[in-house]
Amino acid sequence: MSGRRSSGSLEGNTSLALSENMEYDNLFRDSEALSQYISKGINYVTEVAVDLEEVDEKEKVQRMDDSLRNMIDIENKLSAQKEVLERIKIRTNNGRKFDDVVEVYDQECEKAVKDYSQVSEEEKYLKNENYEDFRQKIWEVKHPNEPMPSLNQNDDDDIVVGHQKDSLTCPITTLPLENPVTSDLCKHSFSKEAILSLMRQNGNVVPCPIPGCEKQIMEHNLKENKRLERKVALENKKKKKSNKMDDIEYTNIDD
Ligand SMILES: [Zn+2]
Structure with a gap:
């Protein structure tokens, strides 16, 4: 009982x-x-x-x-x-x-x-x-072709790529970031496809590729980074413009 x-x-x-x-x-x-x-x-x-x-x-x-x-x-x-x-x-x-x-x-x-x-x-x-x-x-x-001035005074605080702040290069591909994603564990950023394919090879979890970081990153840790994407787009635009300028200069020299 x-x-x-x-x-x-x-x-x-x-x-x-x-x-x-x-x-x-x-x-x-x-x-x-x-x-x-x-x-x-x-x-x-x-x-x-x-x-x-x-x-x-x-x-x-x-x-x-x-x-x-x-x-x-x-x-x-x-x-x-x-x-x-x-x-x-x-x-x-x-x-x-x-x-x-x-x-x-x-x-x-x-x-x-x-x-x-x-x-x-x-x-x-x-x-x-x-x-x-x-x-x-x-x-x-009202400003279709003009970048918006930053809303923040310290805009770059949360953009860290490697030890180099502000780099717009993917540490995996060493090319400009494409569809940048940022790990919410360590704030390191990568091109989305590059980090995902590393992850797939590794069994869905990958140690952060930044030397010395070693956070274990999974897909759900990666957040799209619109702010970084805009920065890359802006940088590409600037580069295109300066390439055009170079072309013009060359044309002038040729003439
Ligand atoms: Zn990291």
Whole structure:
């Protein structure tokens, strides 16, 4: 009888743990759905803003800019909540018991929101890919062939190729970067195809090709780097221009 009771309570614990896990999974799923909703909203706001810029509705474009910043705030808040959840889930899985898990969650979320409110405008928005993309698309309406001035004062902080900052050369191909991707483990950047083919040869994980780095990179660690892509495109444009100039000079000499 006592044996049965203890096995019963064991089962009880297991099903409690399971139901907590399901609860987490539901929360994660909800927050995933919200994130997708927000990201659709961001695309929509960007499209509308481009249309408005085309008809010179400056004030309305500014309102779209404000909406986008709000959405980015929500997105960041969501991902902070998700991180809090993940941390609590890990602790629960490690056997930690909380008297009031909701209170712990609330407190940690509150702290995350407070931390976020102290982040600078530049960190919040100007370094946000979606925001940069938004500004880029609006810029292109009126300046189709002109590079957009950098939104950030320290634009190059997160572009590191090898030990050489700012290099636009892929360390694998030693050619200009093509479809640049950046490892989120070490911020080293490569041409997408080059690193992926190394990875395929290696069984889907590859030590970072930068000497001395040795981070184990997998496909999900590689993030498209639009900012770097624009830099490469700009550099190529400049090169083409200077080649043309050289041609003209040669022509002149020939004459
Ligand atoms: Zn690396």
